[in-house]
Amino acid sequence: MARKSHVQTTINGETVEFLCESRQSLLEVLRDELHLTGAKEGCNNGNCGACSVILDGRLVNSCLVLGVETEGKSVETIEGLAEPDQLHPIQNAFLENAALQCGICTPGFIMSAKALLESNPNPTEHEIRYWLAGNLCRCTGYDKIVKAVMDVAKASA
Amino acid sequence: MQDFGYVAAKTVSEAVTLLDEKGQTARILAGGTDLIVQVREARRDVDLMIDIKSIPEVNVLDYNADTGLTLGAAVECYKVYAVDEICNAYPGLIDATKIIGGTAIQGRAGVGGNLCNASPAADCIPPLIVLNATAVIAGPNGERELPVEQFCTGPGQTALENGEMLVSMKIPAPASNSSSFYLRFIPRNEMDIAVVGAGASVTLDDAKQTIVSARISLGAVAPTPLFAEEASALLAGREVSDAAIDEAAAAAQAIARPISDMRGTAEQRTHLVGVLTRRALNGAIQRI
Numbered sequence: 001m002a003r004k005s006h007v008q009t010t011i012n013g014e015t016v017e018f019l020c021e022s023r024q025s026l027l028e029v030l031r032d033e034l035h036l037t038g039a040k041e042g043c044n045n046g047n048c049g050a051c052s053v054i055l056d057g058r059l060v061n062s063c064l065v066l067g068v069e070t071e072g073k074s075v076e077t078i079e080g081l082a083e084p085d086q087l088h089p090i091q092n093a094f095l096e097n098a099a100l101q102c103g104i105c106t107p108g109f110i111m112s113a114k115a116l117l118e119s120n121p122n123p124t125e126h127e128i129r130y131w132l133a134g135n136l137c138r139c140t141g142y143d144k145i146v147k148a149v150m151d152v153a154k155a156s157a
Numbered sequence: 158m159q160d161f162g163y164v165a166a167k168t169v170s171e172a173v174t175l176l177d178e179k180g181q182t183a184r185i186l187a188g189g190t191d192l193i194v195q196v197r198e199a200r201r202d203v204d205l206m207i208d209i210k211s212i213p214e215v216n217v218l219d220y221n222a223d224t225g226l227t228l229g230a231a232v233e234c235y236k237v238y239a240v241d242e243i244c245n246a247y248p249g250l251i252d253a254t255k256i257i258g259g260t261a262i263q264g265r266a267g268v269g270g271n272l273c274n275a276s277p278a279a280d281c282i283p284p285l286i287v288l289n290a291t292a293v294i295a296g297p298n299g300e301r302e303l304p305v306e307q308f309c310t311g312p313g314q315t316a317l318e319n320g321e322m323l324v325s326m327k328i329p330a331p332a333s334n335s336s337s338f339y340l341r342f343i344p345r346n347e348m349d350i351a352v353v354g355a356g357a358s359v360t361l362d363d364a365k366q367t368i369v370s371a372r373i374s375l376g377a378v379a380p381t382p383l384f385a386e387e388a389s390a391l392l393a394g395r396e397v398s399d400a401a402i403d404e405a406a407a408a409a410q411a412i413a414r415p416i417s418d419m420r421g422t423a424e425q426r427t428h429l430v431g432v433l434t435r436r437a438l439n440g441a442i443q444r445i
Contacts, residue, residue, distance in 0.1 A: 002160040005163065021160065022160075022161055022162055022163035022206065023158040023159065023160055023161055023196075025193070044197065045194045045197070045198070046190055046194060046258065046261070046262055047348070049259070049261060052261055055264075058233075058235065058264040059260050059261045059264050060261050060264045060265050061190075061261045061262070061265075063193075064188075064189055064190050064193050064194070064261075064262075064265060065189065065193075065265070066163065066186075066189065066193065066206070068163045069165075069186075069189075069208060069210075071165070112260065112261070115260070116260075130260075130347060131259075131260050132259075132260075133259045133260070133346075133347040133348050134258060134259020134260050134261045134262060134348055135259075
């Protein structure tokens with residue numbers, strides 16, 4: 001069995017320590033070691049965005065980050081988004097716009113939208129579509145998702 | 158995924174020593190967007206990943222209007238296009254950094270990794286070639302520099318010798334009355350790999366009527382990105398005209414030796430070289 005490394009990182013604002021093999025991706029660490037199963041495994045090669053998380057303020061595919069690389073870093077996942085008793089505005093907008101069906105892609109889309117709105121609070125539809133191009137949805141269709149993100153931007157303008 | 162070791166190197170010499178000791182099964186890890194997938198899909202045998210992102214020299218992003226750009230090997234795409242001065246000086250390189258993968262990929266992937274991965278279709282390499290970039294390479298015997306057009310030697314193959322790593326790329330300051338452009342043909346609007354890519358840089362005279370010099374580079378039409386040397390040279394001294402640009406496009410087509418694969422046929426790719434070369438040249442000229 002491969003040797004494990006001790007990693008200390010911040011996940012959703014809390015200091016977290018874990019043991020992982022070098023070959024384990026951040027996605028595997030989140031899901032299998034830390035039981036944070038919000039980030040999904042879709043393609044496992046950077047095409048689908050279902051595993052999107054925010055690493056040190058920047059959107060990444062967690063399947064393309066090694067768990068050991070997160071030593072000393074800060075990770076935001078869908079689990080840290082909402083307050084315990086209240087949905088996040090992006091979640092509300094997805095509900096209001098029926099921007100999800102099966103839901104597999106939804107955590108990735110929401111984290112991606114969060115990263116977009118943090119860097120660009122008032123994006124155009126064009127900017128939203130390009131920003132979200134790395135997140136694939138195979139059932140809802142993109143219009144409702146894009147409208148949901150536009151609604152969040154409008155509401156906070 | 159195969160088991161491998163991981164080291165976060167703190168200095169270039171630490172990384173070089175490890176690379177030298179371990180040989181071909183040690184790989185430099187920067188953004189990981191190619192390397193991690195290659196190892197996961199058993200397309201590359203790796204015993205040790207040497208993470209270079211803690212090394213200061215590979216994180217340099219320094220632009221000076223007199224001396225040009227030093228772009229560290231691990232600088233992510235999104236950091237490059239966040240600097241207005243760099244966008245203004247090297248728009249052709251910015252064209253490429255903005256279309257590699259999507260947002261999440263651009264948060265990890267960098268120009269240096271794109272170069273070292275040495276894909277014939279790499280979007281950043283044609284712009285580096287037309288911008289006269291040099292690769293700064295560190296190895297057991299010290300540092301050396303290599304023009305970027307000599308860096309790739311085959312698909313996934315580079316001029317890096319055992320123990321060597323890319324530290325940074327240097328791009329000279331742009332000449333006055335010059336600009337650059339890169340574009341690719343893909344079947345969709347984003348998140349795709351070039352069927353053909355073309356980059357161009359053009360310098361005009363003060364009257365903006367005559368081409369002083371130009372460089373053209375092609376992607377995905379040969380085992381490595383190509384510097385279209387003859388096509389570039391025949392533009393020097395010519396007046397800006399459709400005839401001159403058509404001649405350069407034809408000369409670029411003449412050196413393309415594409416394959417047919419799932420992305421396109423050789424015939425389509427050869428046709429695209431002509432179209433994209435004209436558009437890259439005209440795009441660079443319009444930016445001046």
